[in-house]
Amino acid sequence: MADWYAFWVTAPISVLSAVAMVLARNAVHAALLLVVNFFTLAVFFLILGSPFLFVVQIIVYAGAIMVLFLFVIMLLGVDQVIPLRDQMKAQPVAAVLLGAGLIAEIVLAVRISIGFSHKVLPDFRSVNAGGNVQALAKVLFNSYFFPFEVTSILLIVAAIGAMLHGRRKIGEEETIDVPEPAPIPAPAAEGTAR
């Protein structure tokens, strides 16, 4: 019963925060709404009997990845308001229509393949016997040991790649073939310039 209430409290927050994130005009607001969404997903993982992924979701996504996002937002400037749409008027409409089509397609595919089962989920306690972390480790290190090792190589390559991208070569041209960024207008000219 508790999971029923937890689901119906969390699910609207999850979907609404996702919609608000997509429509947000300020990048910082979008990042914070994404954190809310990550936390609701962590709650879903807990309902579904996976406390390990609950903790990893909060540490990796809400912790590390969002800090990285906010760091880059601060680096690029937080005060700019991003317009929702500018030149292309038809693009948002087409995107929403395509999204509705995607929902219909996935729901139809799921309906045909497994159907909307209303039966109660089976007991997970035997699978999680001895603790979720222990059971997960048994599967991970027995059946998926090689992919696990490959992810370590992936992480090292990603770190080296980020370092190579982020460094600045000595004497490198700062910008290419774009005009110099417009100087910040004086506060008095702000009203007339726009």
Next chain:
Amino acid sequence: MRTPISYFLVVSVLLFTVGTVGVLIRKNALLIFMSVELQLNAVNLALVAFSRQLGNLTGQVLAFFSMVVAAAEVVVGLAIIVSLYRKRRSADVDDASLLRG
């Protein structure tokens, strides 16, 4: 456990679609990237829900791998966005048209 798996799958589909629409309508590279994260998370939710339904922990292992790959992807992607911003003074994807024929 009264909540059927289909409820979680519906939430997953909605989140994935919102992420897709976000990728299509936003022009700022950072917001597109956040929408991609949303899509990845929606798929993780579906994986964990199926893992629960089938009583098999492989889905959770796969969700764990997808989190690792998402972390690596975020690191490289944000580095690319920063270097793009450094070159063009804008994180707008429409400005990154150097490869256009």
